[in-house]
Amino acid sequence: MRTLDEIDFEILRLLSEDARRPYREIADAVDLSSPSVSDRVSRLQEMGVIRRFTCDLDRSKLRGGIPVLVELSVRPERVEAIRDILVRTDGVEHVFTAADPRVIFQSRLQKAEVRTFLSDTFDFADQNAITDYEVVVLTSADWTPQVRGTDLAVTCAQCGNEVSEEGETLEVDGHLYYLCCSSCLEQFKTQYDQFSANA
DSSP states (O other): OOOOOHHHHHHHHHHHHOTTOOHHHHHHHHTSOHHHHHHHHHHHHHTTSOOOOOOOOOGGGSOSSEEEEEEEEEOGGGHHHHHHHHHTSTTEEEEEEOSSSEEEEEEEEGGGOHHHHHHHHSOHHHHHHEEEEEEEEOSOOOOOOOOTTOOOOOBOTTTOOBOOTTOEEEEETTEEEEESSHHHHHHHHHHHHHHHHHO
């Protein structure tokens, strides 16, 4: 499996600044042809490095609510469930999970009424899983993802370990899967075949 090179990182940087930047302009910046840039972007999408192209809104120009950062202390067994609910909740812009059982999210709330937001968003069981919360009212928020100083870290579709340079790839039904070793590749194939036979 090929790792990212300097050209890939530059393409990612340019796209993170403006996801609608024409491939012709990117090609000029990295000294490649437009089709070569298109191929690289497609490969980055297949690898899962680029998940989607999105729109960066200046929330200060929009009405509606007070920007807050909310830190929830959560029972360890419910962290993923709380995170998943927040990711799907309208108005929640960013969700982070910490190594300890905390979930942090950024949102715009009417009058910063966090207690009302929590009771409207979570059912009784999930409300009880939240043991405490802290709110910070924000005056501004900038989201500036950076790609420099990073390296490709693809995880194995079978065991979740990091896939090294010697890893395996498998294309099934138009999807590309990365596996860390031949053993995981065989296990993945076997499970996929069993799942397909039972479907």
